[in-house]
Amino acid sequence: MRTDFLIERMKDEKEYGISGGIYNMTQIDMAYNSNHMEGNTLSHEQTRYIYDTHSLNAENISVDDVIETANHFRCFDMILEHCREPLTESFIKSLHHQLKTGTFSSQSKEAVIGDYKKFTNYVSDIKTSSPKDVHKNIVKLLDGYNSKDNKTLDDIIDFHASFETIHPFYDGNGRIGRLIMFKECLANNIVPFVIREDMKLYYIKGLNEWQHGNEKGFLRDFCFSMQDEMFAKLQYFDIPYIDKEEKEGVYISSETDSYIRNFIKKSEEKPSFFMLCGIPGSGKHEKAEKLLSLLPENTKYIRSKDYWDKYGDLGADIVFSKIRNNIKDSLSKGENVIYSATNLTKEIRINVLKECVIPYKAKTELYVCYQEPGLAVSDEPYEKLCKMAFLLHENNPNVDEGWNHIGISETEPKLYLDDIRNDRVEIDDIEQDKTDR
Numbered sequence: 384m385r386t387d388f389l390i391e392r393m394k395d396e397k398e399y400g401i402s403g404g405i406y407n408m409t410q411i412d413m414a415y416n417s418n419h420m421e422g423n424t425l426s427h428e429q430t431r432y433i434y435d436t437h438s439l440n441a442e443n444i445s446v447d448d449v450i451e452t453a454n455h456f457r458c459f460d461m462i463l464e465h466c467r468e469p470l471t472e473s474f475i476k477s478l479h480h481q482l483k484t485g486t487f488s489s490q491s492k493e494a495v496i497g498d499y500k501k502f503t504n505y506v507s508d509i510k511t512s513s514p515k516d517v518h519k520n521i522v523k524l525l526d527g528y529n530s531k532d533n534k535t536l537d538d539i540i541d542f543h544a545s546f547e548t549i550h551p552f553y554d555g556n557g558r559i560g561r562l563i564m565f566k567e568c569l570a571n572n573i574v575p576f577v578i579r580e581d582m583k584l585y586y587i588k589g590l591n592e593w594q595h596g597n598e599k600g601f602l603r604d605f606c607f608s609m610q611d612e613m614f615a616k617l618q619y620f621d622i623p624y625i626d627k628e629e630k631e632g633v634y635i636s637s638e639t640d641s642y643i644r645n646f647i648k649k650s651e652e653k654p655s656f657f658m659l660c661g662i663p664g665s666g667k668h669e670k671a672e673k674l675l676s677l678l679p680e681n682t683k684y685i686r687s688k689d690y691w692d693k694y695g696d697l698g699a700d701i702v703f704s705k706i707r708n709n710i711k712d713s714l715s716k717g718e719n720v721i722y723s724a725t726n727l728t729k730e731i732r733i734n735v736l737k738e739c740v741i742p743y744k745a746k747t748e749l750y751v752c753y754q755e756p757g758l759a760v761s762d763e764p765y766e767k768l769c770k771m772a773f774l775l776h777e778n779n780p781n782v783d784e785g786w787n788h789i790g791i792s793e794t795e796p797k798l799y800l801d802d803i804r805n806d807r808v809e810i811d812d813i814e815q816d817k818t819d820r
Contacts, residue, residue, distance in 0.1 A: 414455040419580040462566035511550035576609035660726035661752030664761030683713040687724030714743040736785040
């Protein structure tokens with residue numbers, strides 16, 4: 384990945400005041416999502432309005448929410464302007480000064496603008512640095528980070544996790560940390576990303592696991608999935624992301640995302656079971672075929688639709704029996720299994736794991752292919768796709784079902800939910816035997 388093209392495009396759009404481009408979109412998306420995760424009440428549209436008009440036409444809005452949103456826009460300009468410069472303590476402090484300047488909260492007794500906290504703070508179950516240790520710990524963190532010649536995404540994530548553990552400021556630590564991540568991705572030719580506020584729980588879970596020295600894959604894979612969204616924007620705005628001299632295939636697109644990479648690595652250790660779930664036309668089959676092309680030959684691809692086409696006339700019980708017997712047969716032989724079906728409910732997913740996978744101690748990966756029903760490539764009517772999407776929404780996958788990892792292709796779409804709430808689509812029971820295709 385070469386970020387020069389993205390940096391140049393953003394700087395040009397900023398300089399010439401071009402609206403509707405990737406600079407404009409990223410400014411608004413990052414300010415809205417990062418602020419919203421910290422309790423800011425402004426909607427995405429209100430954030431956009433502030434950016435576009437430098438004003439706000441709304442009532443009962445917190446003044447600090449407006450000020451911090453405007454300040455975040457300026458912070459983003461700072462990281463863009465200085466993205467190729469080494470990360471320093473003074474730059475981090477200047478970001479904080481810009482973010483909090485002019486806010487009412489900055490007048491509190493605990494507030495220190497542009498410098499480190501005066502009082503000990505805490506976040507979740509993490510023990511943060513005491514005020515007297517902050518400077519020492521930040522310097523140590525920066526020295527270790529800046530000593531690396533070729534920084535990787537893991538290095539940037541590790542810095543972020545350590546920075547949030549130190550928690551150097553009285554407020555704004557998360558936003559400053561995410562701005563730094565974006566800057567350092569640009570600086571090191573790593574695709575940058577915006578963490579979406581509706582994915583906050585995944586982000587916090589991964590961050591917490593990383594900080595405790597436990598599983599690092601969850602946060603890494605989450606960041607990969609957020610990168611996939613930026614890749615899609617690069618493609619949409621026709622921004623090159625690879626040098627002409629680089630060979631085709633070096634770039635890993637959203638089609639070859641983080642969970643495919645993980646699956647390939649883990650399949651070398653022991654048999655793995657990879658389930659793809661989502662509504663018809665959500666891209667499950669395409670993901671599965673890409674995965675199949677990259678995996679060893681001892682991989683079995685089980686596509687539910689093929690079984691329904693062949694055995695559907697014999698009834699659902701026969702279809703499910705043949706699918707599950709083939710899963711068990713393949714895993715018992717030490718083969719990897721890719722299973723693509725709608726798999727919309729927790730009950731279906733858990734039953735498959737208990738009956739077919741857990742007995743063979745296979746690694747388990749779930750990939751959720753969210754898709755807006757109106758954009759799904761399917762012959763199914765829109766109303767039915769909405770019902771199925773809502774069923775998945777009501778049964779959102781969780782690692783507690785028995786998965787080692789869960790990946791997503793997109794964040795869950797919300798447009799169809801408006802149709803449901805406004806009674807344009809009625810939700811009723813979906814026959815069980817129709818949901819596993």
